[in-house]
Amino acid sequence: DAKTTQPPSMDCAEGRAANLPCNHSTISGNEYVYWYRQIHSQGPQYIIHGLKNNETNEMASLIITEDRKSSTLILPHATLRDTAVYYCIVRSPRYNFNKFYFGSGTKLNVKP
Amino acid sequence: GAVVSQHPSRVICKSGTSVKIECRSLDFQATTMFWYRQFPKQSLMLMATSNEGSKATYEQGVEKDKFLINHASLTLSTLTVTSAHPEDSSFYICSARDRQWSSYEQYFGPGTRLTVT
Numbered sequence: 001d002a003k004t005t006q007p008p009s010m011d012c013a014e015g016r017a018a019n020l021p022c023n024h025s026t027i028s029g030n031e032y033v034y035w036y037r038q039i040h041s042q043g044p045q046y047i048i049h050g051l052k053n054n055e056t057n058e059m060a061s062l063i064i065t066e067d068r069k070s071s072t073l074i075l076p077h078a079t080l081r082d083t084a085v086y087y088c089i090v091r092s093p094r095y096n097f098n099k100f101y102f103g104s105g106t107k108l109n110v111k112p
Numbered sequence: 113g114a115v116v117s118q119h120p121s122r123v124i125c126k127s128g129t130s131v132k133i134e135c136r137s138l139d140f141q142a143t144t145m146f147w148y149r150q151f152p153k154q155s156l157m158l159m160a161t162s163n164e165g166s167k168a169t170y171e172q173g174v175e176k177d178k179f180l181i182n183h184a185s186l187t188l189s190t191l192t193v194t195s196a197h198p199e200d201s202s203f204y205i206c207s208a209r210d211r212q213w214s215s216y217e218q219y220f221g222p223g224t225r226l227t228v229t
Binding site: 034036038041042043044045046049087098099100101102103104105 | 116118144146148155156157158161203205207209217218219220221222223225
């Protein structure tokens with residue numbers, strides 16, 4: 001699985017957009033980008049995933065660069081409840097029995 | 113959305129005893145479940161992959177005789193920590209993949225906090 005690099009922490013003002021970057025320069029053609037988040041002392045929560053097109057759902061938007069070497073998760077209007085560790089995971093669903101390997105993630109602090 | 117439960121949510125046991133943690137997929141069938149461990153202020157570490165009706169596969173460095181995994185049905189996997197020691201104290205999380213959908217998402221349980229005294 002491709003390795004990902006994320007900043008260890010970020011701050012965001014409540015109500016503003018939170019943009020969380022992820023570098024995955026060694027991503028291969030059949031690997032997807034997944035985003036999960038973990039609120040303190042809870043299990044991870046699925047946010048969104050994509051292959052090469054930008055994706056949007058009720059929680060967030062995922063912007064993947066044309067060369068697919070990096071992506072950005074966008075929370076359009078961050079709230080205090082969005083404070084969590086956000087994990088970017090790159091993997092191919094076809095191989096390795098769908099295992100997920102978590103990196104260190106980005107701790108997002110949403111401040112009032 | 114798909115729901116995964118874990119039981120118990122918290123458990124305290126004495127050193128040398130064994131403790132069993134259950135992971136259930138409540139509204140879907142899961143041929144594959146995964147077990148993770150998370151120490152304070154660290155990321156999740158994949159321990160093993162649990163396949164219904166077959167032996168679990170363990171990640172490198174994880175003792176399979178210490179962490180016994182059983183996946184007896186399409187909705188239940190159990191992790192038994194045998195002869196627990198204080199260093200086994202951790203947050204144990206399971207996840208499951210819905211066999212029906214091809215999105216390859218994993219749904220995570222709420223976690224079990226194990227404290228070994």
